[in-house]
Amino acid sequence: MRRIPRLRTPAPAGFAPSSVPASALRAPPVTVTAPSTLSSTPRLTTRASHTSQTRRYLSTTPLRAAQTQQPQNGQGPAEDLQSLAEDDAELYEAPTPTEINTQLVYPYGVTTAPLTAEVADPSYKPAETADGLEEVGGLSGWWDEPTHWGSEGGVAGYVHSATSRFGPAERVTDSAVLEVLTKRAIVEAIVVAKFARANKRKHIDRLFAHSDALHRLEKIVRAEIVVGKNGEATIKENADWQRVYGVLKAAARYARRQEEGEETGERDVAEAQEVEAKEAETPAIEELTPEVAKSLVESWDKGWKKAELRDPVVKFFVSFPFHLVLFMLKLLTPALQAAKRIQQLTGHRVPDGKLLSALTIDSLLKQLVEPPKPKKLAELVETQGVFKDLSNVRVFPRRVTPIDKEKMVGRWKIIVKELEKRDLPVIGTGKHSGPIEKKWIEGKA
Amino acid sequence: MAGKGMKSLSEALRGLSLAAQPSRTLPTRQASVVCRRAMATAIDTKPANITRSVTEPWDPITSVPLTIYSFPSLEPRSLESWSPKHLHLPLRRDILHLAVVYEGDKTRQGTASSKTRWEVHGSHRKIRPQKGSGRARAGTRQSPLYRGGGKSHGPKPRDFSTKLNRKVYDLAWRTALSYRYRRGELIVTEDGMELPLPDDFLQLAEAGVLGRELEDSFVCKYVAELMTALQWDKNHGRTTFITGDRRPNLFTGLDIAGENGRALELEDVDVKDLLETGRIVIERSALREMIKEHSSDLISRVAVKGLSNKPTLGQVLVR
Structure with a gap:
């Protein structure tokens, strides 16, 4: 049964923004257009068999929503509409299935058995029980089939490609890798809070967007975090401030120039190579494996974790680079560079409440690598080893029968x-x- | 009982079968070697700011940060600073209990009704003579002692609502929000939160090729997968979405995929809703409105140096 009339109803009342007061609580008009039932609007006689109902799902992208809202042909009395529809029905025709660019696989030409009242054959006698009847068809399990989603990963792959995620599909769980990335984040946040206009998010977004997790990682984490006056975290060497900021700015500048055009590209490549050569004193980290991260962590002085993070703006940006995007330039061929795929880093969302209670870097780290809460008390007792010194106490995972x-x-x-x-x-x-x-x-x- | 018996019987049969494990002893949880290591992940349990020396000055926090995320990518978009009196109140279970009971009482329908002997239909003729029948004396057949008679002390429609001081109730609202905030279960999104449905699906729905059953089962699967990816699904305690007004896709989607969450308009929310489910996802303006509406206890007539100490709503730190 088709629920949506193929002809877009020209009644502006149906698609006009609902007559709600423009309050701050209201969504932008794109999203609040709740079309009233189309039954009140004139309908095509030829389409009369199709019941017109409220559209249940609306587009949230401004472009499509605007198209839908476009009032078509003013007042729209019924006869006008009909003649219009006859003249150029294809103009008003909703996109036919062949025009829709989709990877979804949907059943086409579904036939349904007629209802008992519609059967003309007088000898037909409907069954009174379902025993022994064969079950045919049905669409209830259609989307359970992964191939119907048209992508490799079934529904998960489809949703992943359809929605943007500011964080990778899988969180980084290794504690050493997390520690390295945290240090990078903290160093960058401290530097940015000092040099950049820290209350301008977009400005800092630009700075961060173009340097991924591995970009000059060794140069950034080399900066030593020390406990400054008042216990606040700061960077020890003066040179480190400039260097870290320089790395971020250079990446942003480089990316912007690349976007600006190809003509400057050659010069940029030469420049970038020059920079590479100049900075080649420390070996670049190709991949942040747990082993590499562990060796990095061990090479640092342990005191850096005692420093405190107080400035909420610094903290905000500390939690920011966890979501830093990673341009996989190395893996992409130049042809694919136009469609730079974004992959995100660790995906740990640090809630504000936890950020607030995490005064020192150490406690922040501990929250990041916190294991999932155990489902059973016995698991908790086991992991914490609460009773391990008491020889007469044993903990069982289930009732002792x-x-x-x-x-x-x-x-x-x-x-x-x-x-x-x-x-x-x-x-x-x-x-x-x-x-x-x-x-x-x-x-x- | 029977069920339990069956369970133990089947358990026993399984145990006696050839495929049974050689040892069916109850596993004892002794911390294994791997688990006995000092967990680097353990949270230091020492709470901050519980005790202090009298020489140390009392230095409470004066503001708490609040990150505004985009939905559903959860990209941090801006940062606000809020008063701890709004979002960082201490947990008062007693006040939350008062509020939940108050709401529960208030929402009781209270329409239970039964007929007294004076309302039951029928004649009030004496059933039989007072004396001489050898049976108990009987008046009318509406007597509560008889079948079909009236109900003595039965329920009558009434109002069950109880009273709670407005200031206590408002404190409960902010206590509930603070509880969520501190646990990291309060996620504030930008205004206009709506469930983004893929464009190709919307076009198919518009063209009418899917039909209601397929459309709804698509959205059900889609929402479930989206919530799973965010770790907001039923395995993570469901999620409550709060918006200023009804958003078609979000509300319809969560109606269909209700096992993974619920969506509420601001005016439908009460304290109990804030305490249910795994997390609260709320629009920025809805939160502002909620806190603004529920801060009667913060208004003071006392002004120091001409200034009242009523905390202002959130200030934007990073935009």
Whole structure:
């Protein structure tokens, strides 16, 4: 049954923004256009068989929404509409399935069995029970089939490609890698808060957007974080401030020039190579594996974690580079560079409340690598080793049953043997009825 | 009982089968060697600011940060600074309990009704003579002692609502929000939060090639997958979305995929809603409005140096 009339109704009332007061609480008009039922609007007689209903799903992209909202042909009385529809119906025709560029696989030409009342054959006698009837068709499980989503990963792949995520699909869980990336983030945040206009997010976005996790990583994490006055985190060497800021700015500048045009590209490449050569004193990190990260972490002085992060703006940006985008320039061929794929880094969202309680870098790190909450108390006891010094305390993951107790003292096998010898059920009552007194004892009768 | 018996019987049969594990002893949780290591991930349990020396000055926090995210990419878009009296109140379970009970009482329908003996239909003729029948004396057949008679002390429609001081109730609202905030379960999004549905699906829906069943099952799957990717799904305690007004895709989508979350308009929200489900995802303006509406206890007539100490709503730090 088609629910949406193919002809876009020309009634502006249906698509006009709902008559809600323009309050701050209202969504932008694109999203609040709740079309009223189309039944009040004139309808094509030829389409009368199709019930017109409220559209349940609306576009949220401004372009399409605007197209939909466009009032078509002013007042639109019924006869005008009909003649219009006859003249150039294709103009108003919703896109036909062939025009829609989609990877989704949907059933085409579905036929439904006629209702009992519609069957003309007088000899037809409807079944009264479902026993023995064959089940045919049905669309209830259509989207459970991964191939119907048209992409490799089924629904997950489809959703991943359809929505933008500011964070990778999988979070970074290795503690050493997290620590390295955290240090990078903190160094950059401290530097940016000092030099850049820290309250201008877009400005800093630009700075961060073009330097991914591996971009000059070794140069940035080399900067030493120390406990400054008041215990606040700061960077030790004066040269480091400039260097880190320079790295960020250079990346942003480089990216902007590349966007500006190809003519400057050659000069940029030469310039970039020059910069590369100049900075070649430290070996660049190709890939941040847990081993590499561990060796990096071990090379640092442990004192840096004691420093405190106080400025909320610094903290905000500390949580920012976790979502830094990674341009996979190395992996992409020049042809694909136009469609630079963005891959995101670690994807840990640090909630404000936790950020607030994390005074020092150390506690921030601990929150990042916090394991998921155990589902059972026994798991928690196990991981924390609460009772490991108490030899007389044991923790079981489930209830200790009478059988367990017998097993503990080694009597269970004997019990089983004796019961079997007497042809009695080992567990439960078997063919014998249960104790008839039980219900009296339990007060149920 | 029977179910339990069946369970243990099947358990026993499984145990006796050949494929049963050689040892069915109850596993004891002794911390294994791997787990006995000092967990680098353990949170230091020492709470800050609980005790202090009298020599140390009392230095409470004066503002708390609030990050505004985009939805659904969850990109941090701006930063605001809020008063701790709005978003960082101490947890008062008693006040939350008062508020939830108050709301529960207020929403009781209270329409239960039964007929007294004076309302039951029928004649009030004496059933039988007072004396001589050998049976108990009986008046009318509407007597509560008889089947079909009236109900003595039965329910009558009434208002169950109780009272709660406005200032306490407003404190409960902000306490609930603070509780969520501190646990990292309050996610504030930019205004106009709406579920983005893919363009190709919308075109197909518009062309009418899918039909309602397919459309709805598509959206159900889509929402479920989106929520799973965000770790907001039913395995993570569902999610409550709060918006200023009804957003078609979000509300319809969550109606269909209700097992993963719910969507509420601001005016439909109460304290209990804030305390249910795994997290609250709320629009920035809806949160502002909510806090503004529920801060009667912060208004003071006392002005120091001509200034009232009523905290202002959130200030934008980073835009």
